[in-house]
Ligand code: ADP
């Protein structure tokens with residue numbers, strides 16, 4: 001099974017992706033995590049990617065599409081994969097088609113902008129693993145520390161208020177058109193109310209995948 005998680009930044013895609021990966025044994029691919037890893041390396045590409053990340057704009061398709069297509073050709077994706085954060089615009093959706101990538105299910109995590117701002121501003125992450133917490137809705141066992149490693153959590157620089165606004169603008173302009181793109185395709189498209197508590201959202205996702 002190959003599936004795509006669509007939704008605004010901060011809708012809960014990464015949080016749910018980690019759970020789905022464990023429950024259904026699929027490869028979990030987050031292009032945001034891939035880009036943050038590139039930005040932490042050395043060199044011209046790292047610097048270039050970093051400018052897009054910190055401004056909340058999309059990394060150009062020339063950089064990201066080939067990387068993603070290469071990633072899903074790796075053997076751990078044979079059992080199925082889950083895309084979190086890709087595609088992010090129509091050209092990326094078309095690029096998946098052109099590469100012959102078959103998608104079985106698209107889950108759209110739908111939520112209001114007001115809730116998104118609360119989620120992103122309270123988000124804390126463990127940079128190494130990408131594990132995501134929320135200071136109120138999904139706190140770690142020990143304040144400020146990752147549950148698994150005990151290492152310090154950080155606030156993503158693109159979760160600053162002015163960058164959140166930019167990322168939402170980018171979402172409406174570039175990513176939202178993908179909803180109709182996938183609704184009109186011959187695949188399963190399911191909208192999930194992502195404004196509910198974490199466990200309830202997980203349960204709806206589980207049911208959608210199992211049916
Ligand atoms: P995305 O990957 O879509 O950008 P995340 O999974 O990182 O979003 O979630 C954004 C923030 O919202 C995190 O702080 C996360 O802990 C929190 N969160 C995720 N799902 C829920 C939920 N159902 N209810 C409340 N908070 C949530």
Ligand code: AMP
Pocket residue numbers: 009010031032033035052053056057058059060064084085086087088092158167
């Ligand atoms: P995310 O972790 O999904 O919120 O992504 C963080 C940032 O990574 C985005 O704001 C973009 O700069 C970049 N990014 C992630 N996925 C993509 C993509 N599919 N296309 C372009 N840029 C992306």
